[in-house]
Amino acid sequence: MxxxxxxxxxxxxxxxxxxxxxxxxxxxxxxxxxxxxxxxxxxxxxxxxxxxxxxxxxxxxxxxxxxxxxxxxxxxxxxxxxxxxxxxxxxxxxxxxxxxxxxxxxxxxxxxxxxxxxxxxxxxxxxxxxxxxxxxxxxxxxxxxxxxxxxxxxxxxxxxxxxxxxxxxxxxxxxxxSADDFALSHPGGSLGRKLLLRLEDIMHRGEELPVVPSNATIKDALLEISKKGLGMTAITQPDGHLAGIFTDGDLRRLLDLRIDIHSSQIAEVMTRNCITANAQMLAAEALQIMQQKKINGLIIVDEHKVPVGAMNMHDLLRAGVM
CATH class of the missing domain: 3.40.50.10490 (Glucose-6-phosphate isomerase like protein; domain 1)
Incomplete structure (x- = not known):
């Protein structure tokens, strides 16, 4: 039948x-x-x-x-x-x-x-x-x-x-x-990671933080990006405040311009007013921002706009947030 x-x-x-x-x-x-x-x-x-x-x-x-x-x-x-x-x-x-x-x-x-x-x-x-x-x-x-x-x-x-x-x-x-209350009873597995993990838990800091001064050459910035392996570097003003960011994407766009990377300063080609985050931000919230803005990384700054960390999509992937 x-x-x-x-x-x-x-x-x-x-x-x-x-x-x-x-x-x-x-x-x-x-x-x-x-x-x-x-x-x-x-x-x-x-x-x-x-x-x-x-x-x-x-x-x-x-x-x-x-x-x-x-x-x-x-x-x-x-x-x-x-x-x-x-x-x-x-x-x-x-x-x-x-x-x-x-x-x-x-x-x-x-x-x-x-x-x-x-x-x-x-x-x-x-x-x-x-x-x-x-x-x-x-x-x-x-x-x-x-x-x-x-x-x-x-x-x-x-x-x-x-x-x-x-x-x-x-x-x-x-x-x-709230979501934080929910996370306290779900600390295990991917759910807990998504709800509880903050950027300070996964960001690169100290010697791992890619950063160059604004008067550095483009070549110096590229070397910093290659050395730190995050596909970007923060650029700081003389007083240490964040001036901008330079990424792999910026490099690809730079190839269409006739610029001497050995003598031109990174400040000439960096992205100003870049999107930043703070260390206490939830990793899940950072993921939402990155997806919405179609960017692959974030510079984390303190209350004085001084870079204290950096992270990218690979960090979120390794942490199980995505």
Missing amino acids: HTDFRSRAAEVLKIEAAAVAQLQQYLDGSFDLACQLILDSRGKTIVTGMGKSGHIGSKIAATLASTGSPAFFVHPGEASHGDLGMLTRDDVVIAISNSGETAEVLTIVPVIKRLGIKLIAMTGNPASTLAKLADAHLCVKVEQEACPLGLAPTASTTATLAMGDALAVSLLDARGF
Whole structure:
């Protein structure tokens, strides 16, 4: 029997997209209350759920934690056998159950209530036991599952995940959570490098900094560029302030002019008012500037416009920023 894989996949995506789109009708006062309960909490947000709901809950907890709302996932089966000891009266619980009748989840609700912990339910049934017991209910009801048998959680888990993202991002915005805050919880890998790395961490300085005085000859500048290997050199005024820059690109343009590189001063052909950066600038921000201005390097200056470093695209590449 031949199966049209792409047609089936397209139907799945259509159903799941519709499920997510329909969630907007459930963004009511209960959603506002759920956000406020988490914001007002002095503890953590504990997410719980069984089966596929548990897997989605684990991801929601991770998203909350990485966007400024401390959270972790607790398996309801383990919770009823000792892990409820993790809960404190200052916490908030998000319980996920599509039916709202999951036995393992309902078993721990009385303990949650006894501790006076606020309960947020995410279910597909507003009339369910869990929904009625909750302080705030987030409805994630879907018209149909993408599974043709209507059995495997598909559209419902996608909708729940999307609602969790909506909750996390709304809280992120309310907390004024910034890129620097995000970086502190993602220090590893390329994400951390992009968010945390500053130019002072990768720039060439001291003897590695290509620099010549403005009265140097073009030949001297070319030798400095060749020696330092950054494809450019800074040119300074007698007082040490930056006067301009000369790059490999400037050299190519210079070839069309009849200039004696042995006697002409670099000040005659340098690029004045060049783009600069400061050492505290994020490497990711420098990358954006370089791409926007279509340049391959930057001179880093201090508050007095004195060159203190230099870097190019290769430095960003080696640092894993691009």
